[in-house]
Structure formats: C-alpha cells, structure tokens
Amino acid sequence: MPERIPVAVFVSGGGTNMAALLYASRLPDCPYDIVLVASNNPAAGGLKLAQAEGVATFALPHKGMTRADHDAAMEAAVVEAGARYIALAGYMRILGPEFVTRWAGRMVNIHPSLLPRYQGLDTHARAIAAGDSHGGCTVHLVTPELDDGPVLGQIPVAIVPGDSAETLAARVLFAEHQLYARCLADLVIQPHA
Template sequence: MPAVSNSSKNIVILISGSGSNMAAIVEAADKGRWAERYGARVAAVLSNKPEAAGLDFARERGLSVAVVDHRSHDSRESFDAALMAEIDQHSPALVVLAGFMRILTPGFVSHYEGRLVNIHPSLLPAFTGLKTHQRAIEAGCKFAGCTVHKVTAELDHGEYLDQAVVPILPGDTPEALAARVLTQEHRIYPLAVEKLISA
C-alpha cells in the first residue's frame, strides 16, 4: 500500500519539557504506519519554552518545530492567540497536549473543541491539578495512574478516553511513583491518539 503523500489528518503536539510522551506518539506513528493506514501524521511540535529538550528530538526526526514563548506575552489571551495562529498553519485534525504546562483560555479550548486531548497523571476525577503523585500517597491511596481525556474549559475534565492503573508501593516517593506512571503514559497515550485518528 503506497504512503499517503498529503496526509489529511495532521497532528500537532504541544510540549513544555522533555517531550517523552510526544516522542512515544511520534514513534508509534512511525512504527504503526499511521500515514499509510489512516492518512495521519505528526505535522508539528510546538513549545512555549525555547529550551524544551523535546524540541531536539522533534528536529532530529525531521518534524516541523516552533516556539511560542509565553514570557513574551503580557496576557494568557495574547499568548493563546499567538499559539493558535501557529497551530492553525498546520490545519490540525488533533491537537495533543503532551506535558504542556500552561492553563489554556476558554477561547483556545473552544477553538479546538473535539480536537484537543491531554494526558493527566492521575486516575481522574481524582487529583486534578498539580502534585498528583504526592497527593495520592498522602491520601493513602493504594493505586494511582494516568488518564487520557478530551480537554474542556474546566481543568482536567472532559471525556475520558483511556486510563492505566499502577500500584502505590510501601515507601513510595512521588518521584518513584511518577516514573512508574510515566511508563504507562507512554503506553496508553499513543493508543488513544491512534484510536481518534483512525475513527
């Protein structure tokens, strides 16, 4: 089956740091031949931080890369407008938040309604927001995990697409638990993205 030369389903991934979930998705797209099978490809990787290490991975893979530095904008609305302008150049079928550490305005979320997904390091609806692993340990939970969900204007809400569970072990630290959860993030996020673009 010949490769699709003009993919109709462009995926834009937003990162702020190492981009490990982005890398997992890019590798899954290559290994799973998403371009051939679904007419889908990772069209661009964008970051709000020019120093984000994940940008190097994206460049090495020959992906389009751009930075929209939030520090050069005096409001969230101004930043989001600039980010939308950059994203929209790629006509995205899907915008994937992969460790993108910015709270997005309702206008941004509305603009990509139904096309915007995120992964959160807890078993939603438990532990929305930050410091999820520390809070789960302090609450005495026996299990933690991660959730892929569609993004709505309400933080860490929206339709759940997939979840993975890991045990919280005796003596666990937030760092040890985070590493165990991250392994599952790398597994379920590409699967959830593939399910969306194959629909």
C-alpha cells in the same frame, strides 16, 4: 491505508510523551502523523528531539504576552502546519476558553492521575498521602475546566510499599507512553474526525 491525520503536539519540557506519540506514529498502522511540535519554552528538550527527528517546530515564550495573544500565535502555527488535532504533552500553560472551545473534541491531554481524582499538580504525592492502592494516568478531551474533560482511557499503576512521588511517577510515565498513543489513534479514527 487511508491518509494519516495531522496532529500538533504542545510541550513545555523534555517531551517524553511527545516522543512516545512520535515513535508510535512511525508504525505502519498508525492513523496519525505528528506535523508540528510547539512550545511556550524555546529551551524545551522536546523541541530539540522533534527537530532531530525532522518534525517542524514552533517556539514562542509567553512572558510579556496576554494569554489571548499567545494562544492566537500557537493556534496560527497549528493551522499553518495543517494539524487537525492537538495533543498536549506536558504543556504547562493553561489555554484560554476560546481556544479550547474552537478545538473541542479535537484536543487531548494526558494527566498523571486516575481522574477525576487529583486534578492539578502533585498528583503522585497526593495519591500516596491518601493511602491509595493505585496511581495512574488518564487521557481526556480538553475542556475549559482544568483536567475535567471526558475520559478516553486510563491505566492504573500500583503504589508499592516505600514508594515516593518520584518512584511512582517513573512507573506512571511508562503507562502514559503506552496509553497516549493508543487513545490518540482511537480518537482520530472516530467517525466525527
């Protein structure tokens, strides 16, 4: 198999999507390798898991820093780790347009709705309130506009009677874990990679 493509993952919390990407990378036919897990939250559970799994980590709180300075520090860690792609996995900080532009076509995000519906937060509650038959998740390329980049893949998830935002979110998370690793693998083996 050809050399695996190095990927950095940005997290802010528990890191379940990072874990899904990491464990998928351990399969023999996976084309990528997680070389760094980075966070703006030194207490992020995703960092502890990455350390336990032997993956390099980087943590730098953003409080008291300009967005440009924090972005530069995160990017320096990515470059030092040798990553060629960045996967955002519950990274709850908007990256500046200069950073995003430098990684155009090489940075992906997963969002808990069927974009372009319900960009931003509270996606599950909004889908339920609208009477939608399905929520779901989307993997997309990151652009300077929030949750607006080209879609790489989606999985619809049925909204069942009596669903709350929490029960729907739990099912969507299963779909996210299936979709993200597949879309990231497909992206890194594209001819432009």
